[in-house]
Amino acid sequence: MHLSRRGLLMTAAALPLIPRPTWAQAKDSLIMGLSSYPPNIDPFLHGGTAAGTVKLCIFRGLTSFAESGSVQPELAESFEPETETTWVFRLRDALFHDGSPVTAEDVKWTIETVAAETSTAYMRSEFQTVTSVETPDAKTVRITTATPTVTLPLWFANFNMPIIKKDSLENPIGAGPFTLKNQDRGVAIDLEAFDRFYKPGLPKLRSIRMVAYADENLRVAALQTGDVDLIEYVPWQSMAAIEGDSALRLTTTNGPFMGLGFNGARGPFADPKVRQAAAFAINRQDIVDAVFFGRGAPLESIPYEVDGPFFNEDLSTHWRYDPDKAMALLAEAGMDGGFECTLLSTSQYGMHKTTAEIVQQYLAQVNIAVTLNMPDWATRQALGGRGQYDILIDGTTAESPDPDGLAPILDSTLSPSSSRSYGIPATRLHELFVQGRAEFDQDKRKAIYRDLELELHQIVTKCGLAWRSQGYAMRANLDGFANLPGSLTFYSGRTLETTSFA
Amino acid sequence: MAWVAQRIAISLVLIWIVTTIVFMAIHLVPGDPAEALLTQGGMAADPALIHQLRVDLGLDRPILVQYAGQLGGMLTGDLGQSMMDGAPVTGLIAQRLGRTLELIAAAAVLAVVFGLPSGTAAALRQGGWFDRLASGIAAVSMAMPVFVIGTLLIMLFAQQLRLMPAGGYVPFLQDPAQHVILLAMPAITIGVGLIAIVFRMTRAAVLDVMTRDYVRTARAKGVSRRRVLTRHVIRNALMPVVTVLALHLGTLLGGTVLVEFVFNWPGLSGLLVDAVNARDYPVVIGVVLTVSILFILLNLSVELLYGVLDPRSRQT
Numbered sequence: 001m002h003l004s005r006r007g008l009l010m011t012a013a014a015l016p017l018i019p020r021p022t023w024a025q026a027k028d029s030l031i032m033g034l035s036s037y038p039p040n041i042d043p044f045l046h047g048g049t050a051a052g053t054v055k056l057c058i059f060r061g062l063t064s065f066a067e068s069g070s071v072q073p074e075l076a077e078s079f080e081p082e083t084e085t086t087w088v089f090r091l092r093d094a095l096f097h098d099g100s101p102v103t104a105e106d107v108k109w110t111i112e113t114v115a116a117e118t119s120t121a122y123m124r125s126e127f128q129t130v131t132s133v134e135t136p137d138a139k140t141v142r143i144t145t146a147t148p149t150v151t152l153p154l155w156f157a158n159f160n161m162p163i164i165k166k167d168s169l170e171n172p173i174g175a176g177p178f179t180l181k182n183q184d185r186g187v188a189i190d191l192e193a194f195d196r197f198y199k200p201g202l203p204k205l206r207s208i209r210m211v212a213y214a215d216e217n218l219r220v221a222a223l224q225t226g227d228v229d230l231i232e233y234v235p236w237q238s239m240a241a242i243e244g245d246s247a248l249r250l251t252t253t254n255g256p257f258m259g260l261g262f263n264g265a266r267g268p269f270a271d272p273k274v275r276q277a278a279a280f281a282i283n284r285q286d287i288v289d290a291v292f293f294g295r296g297a298p299l300e301s302i303p304y305e306v307d308g309p310f311f312n313e314d315l316s317t318h319w320r321y322d323p324d325k326a327m328a329l330l331a332e333a334g335m336d337g338g339f340e341c342t343l344l345s346t347s348q349y350g351m352h353k354t355t356a357e358i359v360q361q362y363l364a365q366v367n368i369a370v371t372l373n374m375p376d377w378a379t380r381q382a383l384g385g386r387g388q389y390d391i392l393i394d395g396t397t398a399e400s401p402d403p404d405g406l407a408p409i410l411d412s413t414l415s416p417s418s419s420r421s422y423g424i425p426a427t428r429l430h431e432l433f434v435q436g437r438a439e440f441d442q443d444k445r446k447a448i449y450r451d452l453e454l455e456l457h458q459i460v461t462k463c464g465l466a467w468r469s470q471g472y473a474m475r476a477n478l479d480g481f482a483n484l485p486g487s488l489t490f491y492s493g494r495t496l497e498t499t500s501f502a
Numbered sequence: 503m504a505w506v507a508q509r510i511a512i513s514l515v516l517i518w519i520v521t522t523i524v525f526m527a528i529h530l531v532p533g534d535p536a537e538a539l540l541t542q543g544g545m546a547a548d549p550a551l552i553h554q555l556r557v558d559l560g561l562d563r564p565i566l567v568q569y570a571g572q573l574g575g576m577l578t579g580d581l582g583q584s585m586m587d588g589a590p591v592t593g594l595i596a597q598r599l600g601r602t603l604e605l606i607a608a609a610a611v612l613a614v615v616f617g618l619p620s621g622t623a624a625a626l627r628q629g630g631w632f633d634r635l636a637s638g639i640a641a642v643s644m645a646m647p648v649f650v651i652g653t654l655l656i657m658l659f660a661q662q663l664r665l666m667p668a669g670g671y672v673p674f675l676q677d678p679a680q681h682v683i684l685l686a687m688p689a690i691t692i693g694v695g696l697i698a699i700v701f702r703m704t705r706a707a708v709l710d711v712m713t714r715d716y717v718r719t720a721r722a723k724g725v726s727r728r729r730v731l732t733r734h735v736i737r738n739a740l741m742p743v744v745t746v747l748a749l750h751l752g753t754l755l756g757g758t759v760l761v762e763f764v765f766n767w768p769g770l771s772g773l774l775v776d777a778v779n780a781r782d783y784p785v786v787i788g789v790v791l792t793v794s795i796l797f798i799l800l801n802l803s804v805e806l807l808y809g810v811l812d813p814r815s816r817q818t
Contacts, residue, residue, distance in 0.1 A: 039539060039586045039780060046540060046547065120540065120555045125548050185589060186598070186768040186776065187671050211670060213766050218656070221668035222766075225660045348779075378533030378781055381541050385549070415549045418541065 027501040028206040030478075033219045035233035037186050037212035043162050043172045044114055044121035052159040053232065053493030054210055057191050059162030059174035062089050062107065062141075063153050064494055069305070069401050069485045071153050075102055075163055075175060075198075076141075084148035084440060089156075091139045094198035096165045096173045104135035109166040111143070122160040148438040150445070154400045159491065177203040177497040186212065197497070204480065204500035223248065223473055230478060230499075232492075234471035236293040242473045249476045251483040254296060254467035257303050258287065258355050261384075261392040261462050264412070265423025267341065269390055273333040275460035278391065279319040281326035282362040287466040291354045295471075299464030302453045303398060303406065305486045306467075309442070310403050310449045318457050319464070326366045338367025344389035347374040355465060356393045384418025394419065394462070398487040403449045405487060407433045412461040421461045429455050477502040506802075513798040517791065524790045525572060528783060529565055535585035536561060538780045559585055572787060581791070582784035584777075591788040594773060599792060601671070602769035605688055605761070606754050612693035613700045613747065620697075621704025621743075622736065628709060637705070640698035652691040652764035659687065669765035688765040692758065696750060703746050707739035714738075741808065748804040752797045 038051030043059050064074040073079060077092035094102040113119065115127035129149065134142040145152065155161055165173040175198070178191035189210040193203050211228060213219035216235040222228045224245065234242065234250065242250045260278065262269040269275055284298035300319040304311045330336050345356035353374060360370040373389065374380075384392055396419060399405035408414070412421045413430040432452040439445045456462075470489040474481060480498035484491050536555035540547035556562050560571075575582050581591035624633040660668040667684060674681040711717060712735060720730050759771035770789060777785035 037776075118554060120547075120551045120558065122540070122547060122551075124551060184673075184768075185587070185594065186772060211766075213669075215763055215766065217653075218669050218764065218766055221656055221661050222670065225664055225666075225668050227667045227670060375532075376779060378538050378779055379531060381537055382532035382534070385537065417547070417549065 028204075029209070030205050030207075030230060030496075030499065030501075031209045031211060031228045032496075033213045033222050033228040033231035034210050035212075035216070035219065036214055038189070041180075041189075043164050043174065044119070044123070044160055046122040046160050049490040050210075050212070050232070052490050053496075054189055054191075055159045055162065056176070056491065056493040057178040057208065057496055058176045058180055059159075059164065059172070060094075060176045061158065061162045062091075062156035064157050065400075065484055065488045065491045067482045067484060067495065069308075069488055071157050074157070075107075076156070079153050081150075081440065082142065084438075085146070086142060086144045087149075087152050089141045089143070091141070092198060094175050095196050096175045097179045097194055098165065098173050099196065100165060101138075102163060102165075102175050103138045104141045105138070106166045107141045107163055108133045108135050110163050113169060114161065123155060123158060126155050147434075148440065150440050151400075151402055151404045151437045154402055154405070157491075158399070159493075178208060181207070188212065199497065203497045205496070208496060220473070223475075226475075229501075230472065230474040230481060232472055234473045236291075236295050236469065236471075239293065239295055239469075239471060239473075247476055248473055249478070250471055250473045251481075252295065252469040252471040253483050253485050253489050254306070254469055255486040255489040256395065256397040256470050257299050257467050258291070258351065258465040259299075259303075259394045259396065259409070259462045260359065260465055261394050261421040262424065262460065263387050263390050263392075263422045264425070264461075265387055267390050268333070268335055268339050269341070270423075271333045271335075272459055273329045274335055275463070276458075277326040277329035277333070277335075277366065278363060278368070279460055279463035280322045280329065281366045281368070282359055282465065283321040284319075284466050285321075286362075287355055287358050290358060291351050292466065292468050295469035297467045299467050301464065302403075302410070302456050303464050303467070304403060304449070304453070305398075305401050307485070308401055310446060312450055312453055315450070315453050315457070323366055330366060330368075336367070338369065340369045340371065341390035342373050343370045343391045343393065344373050344380060344383055345393040346377050346380040348377040348380075349395070351468070352393050352395055355395075359391075359393065359465070381418045384422075385416055387416060387422035389422075392418075392421075395468070397490065401486055401488060403445075403452065404433065404437045407437075410456060410461050424459065424461050426459050426461050429459055429461060475501075509802060509805075513795075513802075516798065517794045520794045521573075521576070521787060521791055522569075525569055525783070525787055528778070528781065528786050529568075531781075533781045534561060535559060535781045535783065538782075539586065568783075572784070576787075576791065581788040584785050585782045586780055586785075591784050594785065595770070595788050595792050598768065598770045598773045601767065602755065602758055602762070602771065604685065605692065605758060605767060605769060606751055608685055608689035609692035609696050609754070610747065610751060612689060613696035616693075617697045617700025618704050618743070621701040622708050622731075622739075624701070625705045625708035625712070626731075633705075636701060640701045643694045643698035644702075646694070647760075648691050648695065649760045649764050651694055652688070652761055655687045655691060656764070669767070671766065671768050684765075684767075688761050688767050691761050691765070692754065696747070699750060700743060700747055703743045704739060707742050708735055711735045711739045744807055745804060748800055748807075752800045755793050755796055 034050040036050045038047045038054055040047045041051050041054050060074050062074060062076040063071050066072040075091060075094050076089040079087060079089045082088045091102060096102060111127060111133050114121040114123055115130060129145045130143055131146050132144045162174055177194055177197045179194050181192045182190040191208040193206050213222055219231050220238040223231050239250055242248050262275050264270050288294060288296045288298060300317045301315050343356055345352045347353050356372055360372060363370050383389060396409055399408060409419055411430050411433050412424040412426045414420060416422055432448055436445055436448045439448060472483050479500055479502050482495045483489055536552050536559060540552055540555060583590055620636050624636050627633055656668050659666040666687060670684055672680045672684060717734050720734055758769060759775055762769045762772045774789040
């Protein structure tokens with residue numbers, strides 16, 4: 001074919017005029033817009049939610065979270081408790097990306113690597129209770145813990161606890177549905193289908209390109225223009241526009257939540273009555289409306305999954321807005337004349353900033369004069385961990401749908417961290433968490449976690465403010481991708497294995 | 503040559519001072535890389551883990567020891583490794599710097615291509631309709647923040663007309679056409695302000711030169727209007743224009759951050775912002791060092807260019 005110079009120039013000039021979706025990508029390749037470029041994709045470090053999505057594609061654990069929210073077998077074909085302190089996992093025939101089989105030895109090595117003394121693995125503390133890992137044969141792993149641990153299968157579904165090939169820590173080899181093809185730091189991560197993934201017919205996509213769009217408006221614009229097929233962290237102000245676009249689809253769930261933390265080591269908030277007063281003084285609907293454009297729900301008690309078996313309807317509105325009650329509690333604490341305090345939040349994220357401003361306004365109505373401290377996120381983390389605040393705004397999610405997944409957030413007897421309130425003695429709360437994770441009887445567990453909810457109402461190591469609707473948006477012809485319910489929303493990347501274009 | 507050597511020596515001292523100030527400043531603010539690395543997604547890690555990672559990264563050593571290590575590395579050309587993922591800092595900077603320079607160069611080309619002729623034309627017909635129109639547009643362009651221009655371009659050309667991608671980056675070798683398309687809107691966004699600056703400077707300089715005696719003399723000698731313009735007016739008017747353009751390009755090295763953010767263009771500014779947020783000390787120092795050196799080199803180049811445009815300046 002002869003192409004004249006004029007023809008070539010005209011073709012080049014017309015390139016931008018070609019409707020984008022027709023030349024964006026083949027239908028078996030997906031482009032996903034991440035909310036940030038993962039700081040790392042180390043299998044055992046918590047690299048954030050974007051990193052979690054990538055890791056769920058490359059690695060797999062012994063278990064995973066199903067679309068119903070329950071724990072399901074993954075690299076393990078089955079798992080069951082042998083005794084109250086021993087769990088047995090039987091492995092399926094799965095291959096690592098280098099073609100070698102996933103064996104019990106690899107599982108044992110992974111657990112020991114995570115639990116090692118100099119390990120910096122996110123799940124290290126959990127595995128300190130493991131007293132032995134036995135491998136009776138290549139497909140069986142027996143894990144014994146010092147105390148009964150009903151929650152142990154949950155640990156292996158965490159995206160920070162995948163199984164990697166023995167001795168591959170330097171260049172981790174996983175057994176997920178996609179292999180890591182290329183990384184362009186700050187730009188994109190390219191994944192390619194692993195053709196020997198252990199689930200027949202999966203993954204359905206040939207490749208995935210994960211592109212980081214830190215600006216939420218650009219992330220939405222990229223979806224609307226067809227530059228990407230799927231985005232995470234849909235900004236709340238854009239959800240209505242996406243719902244109104246027939247070419248797009250939005251899926252949301254209430255799972256992450258905003259909360260108020262306290263410094264119990266100093267000042268007025270050392271008194272539990274003052275903490276209770278603060279919890280009653282805030283009209284949470286305003287936070288839902290102003291921060292999340294009505295897409296969320298007030299959180300007026302412990303953040304148990306609303307559809308889960310541990311949710312207590314009768315206790316769920318305990319902290320409903322009641323300024324009179326707040327004033328009465330302050331009077332009981334001898335603080336009815338009011339006081340001044342500092343609130344630590346961050347100006348780096350709009351939802352943290354605006355939540356802080358609303359809390360400030362409501363506390364002012366019960367004579368608590370709040371001075372806002374809104375540094376960048378890294379400074380906020382450092383100040384929070386050191387207890388350099390009176391009250392603190394937090395946005396987080398439970399580790400799992402099980403109530404035990406709230407322990408890292410509510411159990412202030414654990415080591416100081418910016419995720420937990422500082423310096424509040426909460427022995428009873430801690431004991432209930434310990435009892436709950438050691439109890440195998442479901443009814444008894446429900447009773448324990450009801451007591452825990454009542455205890456939290458008294459001690460208020462953290463008070464919930466608002467559930468926030470967490471959304472993924474995608475092209476309407478994308479099938480098989482699911483926004484996992486509640487606190488599991490950030491595990492939705494697992495379903496990229498079943499995702500395809502219709 | 504002695505003058506150049508003196509300038510280089512002063513520049514090296516300046517670079518050392520800037521690096522030291524930045525090193526001390528970033529170590530003084532709260533937050534550290536170990537904590538940033540381990541406390542992602544709102545969930546904080548155990549302090550024991552943070553301490554272990556601090557030891558692994560060498561952050562438990564006295565600050566003066568860390569400073570000495572950083573300076574020693576710089577002298578041997580080793581800027582160290584990123585604390586986020588262990589990537590060599592020099593590699594990261596080389597990759598990102600090229601992208602930022604490309605953006606700035608594209609904007610500079612636009613500024614010269616559109617700013618110089620329009621500024622000259624406006625000066626030659628001072629007070630005419632073109633002069634008034636172009637001066638008005640230039641005033642508005644200079645007053646508009648880049649993120650407003652960028653957002654408007656995205657809304658119009660990407661979201662409404664669907665003619666251009668909203669933003670992003672593809673390496674040139676991977677897809678040349680897509681690379682140029684993705685470069686267009688951020689380059690125009692930066693270019694709008696630069697065109698306005700070059701237009702105004704050119705217009706003022708041409709007006710000024712046209713009143714000079716040598717122009718009048720040339721005209722009196724019967725030199726053609728075209729020759730007077732090209733040989734005398736434009737050549738002499740270029741000096742202040744080049745100075746201002748060069749100074750603005752230097753500023754843009756650290757100032758493209760908003761444009762890079764709005765268009766998801768992964769340049770040097772974005773690397774610096776990410777590194778500061780993550781308290782990634784070696785990367786912060788590396789980027790500041792690079793920008794300082796480039797800024798100094800740019801100024802040096804401007805002075806050398808003076809020598810070409812105005813031979814009299816070589817004697818001073």
